[in-house]
Amino acid sequence: MSPTINPRRLRAGLLVAAACGSCTAFAADLRTPDSFSGIADRAERSRALFAEAGKVIRSPRCLNCHPVGERPTQGADMHPHSPLVVRGADDKGAIGMRCTTCHQSANFESSSVPGHPLWHVAPKSMAWQQRSLGQICAQLKDTRRNGGKTMAQIHEHMASDSLVGWAWVPGGTREPAPGTQAQFGALIAAWIETGAACPR
Amino acid sequence: MPVSLNVNGQTREVDADPATPLLWVIREDLGLTGTKYGCGIAQCGACTVQVDGETLRSCSAPVSAVAGRKVVTIEGVSSRAARAVQKAWVDLDVVQCGYCQSGQIMSAATLLEKKPRPTDDDIDHAMAGNICRCATYHRIRAAIHAAAKQLA
Numbered sequence: 001m002s003p004t005i006n007p008r009r010l011r012a013g014l015l016v017a018a019a020c021g022s023c024t025a026f027a028a029d030l031r032t033p034d035s036f037s038g039i040a041d042r043a044e045r046s047r048a049l050f051a052e053a054g055k056v057i058r059s060p061r062c063l064n065c066h067p068v069g070e071r072p073t074q075g076a077d078m079h080p081h082s083p084l085v086v087r088g089a090d091d092k093g094a095i096g097m098r099c100t101t102c103h104q105s106a107n108f109e110s111s112s113v114p115g116h117p118l119w120h121v122a123p124k125s126m127a128w129q130q131r132s133l134g135q136i137c138a139q140l141k142d143t144r145r146n147g148g149k150t151m152a153q154i155h156e157h158m159a160s161d162s163l164v165g166w167a168w169v170p171g172g173t174r175e176p177a178p179g180t181q182a183q184f185g186a187l188i189a190a191w192i193e194t195g196a197a198c199p200r
Numbered sequence: 201m202p203v204s205l206n207v208n209g210q211t212r213e214v215d216a217d218p219a220t221p222l223l224w225v226i227r228e229d230l231g232l233t234g235t236k237y238g239c240g241i242a243q244c245g246a247c248t249v250q251v252d253g254e255t256l257r258s259c260s261a262p263v264s265a266v267a268g269r270k271v272v273t274i275e276g277v278s279s280r281a282a283r284a285v286q287k288a289w290v291d292l293d294v295v296q297c298g299y300c301q302s303g304q305i306m307s308a309a310t311l312l313e314k315k316p317r318p319t320d321d322d323i324d325h326a327m328a329g330n331i332c333r334c335a336t337y338h339r340i341r342a343a344i345h346a347a348a349k350q351l352a
Contacts, residue, residue: 083243083329095318096311096326101255102242104265110221111241111260 030055030179033190046194053158053187054133054199059177061167065121066128072121073129076175092120107171114171118163123147137198151192159185203263207232208276218264222256223247225263226273234274234302238331245330248303249273255310257329274302281312284347292343296334304330308344316351318344 031052039045056062064073070086073079086094093099103119122128125145128136139145140154149157158164159181167177177184191197205212207230214229221240226232226249235258238246242260249258250272285308288294295301304327311318311326318326323344332340 083245083331084325085328086325088325094325095314095322096255096307097329098254101248101329102257102260104261108260108262110219110262113242113260 030183033186042194043197046191046197047199049187049191050137051199055178056184061170061177063129066126068127068129087121091123112172116163116166134199141196155188155192158188207271216263219262221259222261222263222266223258226258232273232275236299236302245303246300248306250310255307277309279313282309284350285309288343288346292339294336294339294343296336300332304340312347317348
């Protein structure tokens, strides 16, 4: 997978770089796996790759729907979802107040309510909020907590799942997750190839 | 462009942009003004209708999303649960200003259609998105329990 550059992000990044002088990376972009080749130790390189991917994992676009407990959060500040909603028995809302009560199959510009055909919160075992990147990493590799996924399936989920992909096209005034899903997928692939070491 | 809808059991044809909020079509094109506009951003619940038996905030769904699906508005809701809700609403004199009540009744009826004996938590979770500026929440909850007793 070759990384793609978003011209709008590139322009914004150049402005930031020009303003801060010593900045070497754009806050909203992702490094490529190749840029970590200077780290000789394989496990250290793997940890560094996951930390880079963690910029996406810890984005509010991802964390908001990986809540601890019953209620998702929303917004860049991750405030409790309004109106009050709960995950329900199937992670798709309560009886009479399903996710689809408000979230349709696509972002709806008129009301700025986001949407996707598979809208739901992650299962409780996949909660990411209030957890360190190392804890999230260990959780991702634990088949008892990752939905029984192999590492190949974890990569598939990160790189290709269309609901994950919503994080880069969130609509309204929402800030997309850093980089692109392809860049994120490449980082996850490289992390797995280097032994899937977890940040300490 | 022409859009075909099934509303309250009838097929209706309207000429609307597919991105038009369903609420606008219901009120302006079909003249069914029982469904209310409150906030326009799915925060208040006044515009609640049923689509294929589930609640939907009609202000936040494009009319194209309901093509081929069954839409029920407050004018057409008539299930056994809905009739029990409407009777309980009258018996307990739930309504104060009334603006939110069509949305409240649509949500309450949907809850009881799916869970005829709801707990307080079930009611809280199902009704959390329906705001009442007169704060009639205690009467709403009592009426839902009363309707549930009618259904037992």
